[in-house]
Amino acid sequence: MLKQKALTVIIAFMMVLALTPVLNGETAYSISINLSYDLTSNTGIMEIVLDIYDSSNTTMFEIPLMFLGEQAVFSIINITATPEAGTLIYEYNEFGKVLKLITYNTTRVTTWLVAENVTENYAPGVYGFFLDLEGFADIGSASFNLYIYGSHEITVENLGVGSYNGTVYYSNSFTVLQINRPGLYFILILTNIEQIPPTQPSPASGFDISIAVTVILLAIGASGVFVYLWRRRMSVELEAVATRDLLTDEVVRDIIMVLGKAGDKGLQQSELVNLTGRPKSSVSRRIKKLEDEGYVNVVRSGKYNYLRLTDKGLEAFRKIASKERRND
Structure with a gap:
């Protein structure tokens, strides 16, 4: 209890001195996320490197770890500051999966974590996960690098605005995926069938068992791709919302109501997340x-994207608002 009070006093004092918010629209820092992952155990090691351009200010950072999906679990191994003489105070909220940092005279913060349950295994040799980097859109630069041992086929689907799908290459026995642009992505990983241990031949069988295994695995892989494409066609909704039921979805209704009240000026997606109180991933998918x-229309203004209701959206807003007034 005494330690918590002391920490609270220190944080309050530093904030009073000169607190610079992390998301203030300025190029204040850059972030690099490196994830080395084992698909079989669904476990990996993640390194988050935060480079701070102006270390003279006392700065608070909030790094949301929900960008790898709500199902992912993280455990902090170590956090270091550079230079060592700098000041670093951190707190990790396991429930909200938010890493909070307060730095002073620090140019780099490196965090090492154990990451678990990131990928979903759709079928033998077929894995996938959502990657939501939209929360890093307002910073200097952001990059995500995935390292998987062995040779794999990786397909990236951009679920947001634009057609950027990252870069995939093979290096030093690892398949590497690099994404250096904020956005919402779905990552599909197909394991090379040559890496899957073959079934032991059956002495009663007269044909080549390896051919049968290959055909079966190709069929399974094709079914996994079909599942993926079907999910994409349905807007890759984790909580699938059919078109005919779109306006009955509570998150959709919240989005329309908040945008309707904002009027012609529109809102950034980060503002929409704050005002609705909904998870960022849920808001992103429904916006799409x-x-x-x-x-909804996405309008570019300067370096920001603003969301505004179309005439169709305004009509839906008026209907929802009218219904809510009658219920009141």
């Missing part, structure tokens, strides 16, 4: 659905 269905 609303845009596809003609309820």
Whole structure:
């Protein structure tokens, strides 16, 4: 209890001195995320490197770890500051999966974590996960690097605005995926069938068992790709929302109500997440659905994207607002 009070006093004092917020629209820092992952055990080691351009200010950072999905679990191994003479105070909220840092005279913070349950195994040799880097859109630069031992086929689907799908290459026995642009992505990983231990031949069988295994694995892989494409066609919704039921979804209704009240000026997605109180991943997917269905427009203004309701969206806003007034 005494330690917590002391920490609270220190944090309050530093914030009073000169607290610089992390997301203030300025190029204040850059972040690099490196994940070395084992698909079989669904476990890996993640390194997050935060480079701070102006170390003279006392600065608070909030790094949301939800970018690898709500199902992912993290455990901090170590956090270091450079130079060592700098000041670093940190707190990790396991429930909200948010890493909070306060730095002073520090140019780099390196965090090492154990990452578990990142990928979903759709079928033998077929893995996938969502990567949401939209929360890093306002910083200097952000990059994500995935390292998987062995040769794999990686397909990246950009679920947001634009067609950027990263870079995949093979180096030093690792398949490497590099993404250096904020956005919402779905990563599909197909394990090379040559790396899967073959089934022992059956003495009663007269044909080549390896051919049968190859055909079966190809069929399974094809079914996994089909599942992936089907999910993409349905806007890759984790909580699937059919078009006919779109306006009955609570998150969709919240988004429309908040955008309707914002008027012509629109809102950034980060503002929309804060005002609705909904998870960023849920908001992102529904925005994509609303845009596809003609309820929302994404308008570029300067270096920011703003969301505004279309005429169709305004009509939906008026109907939802009218219904809520009657219920009140």
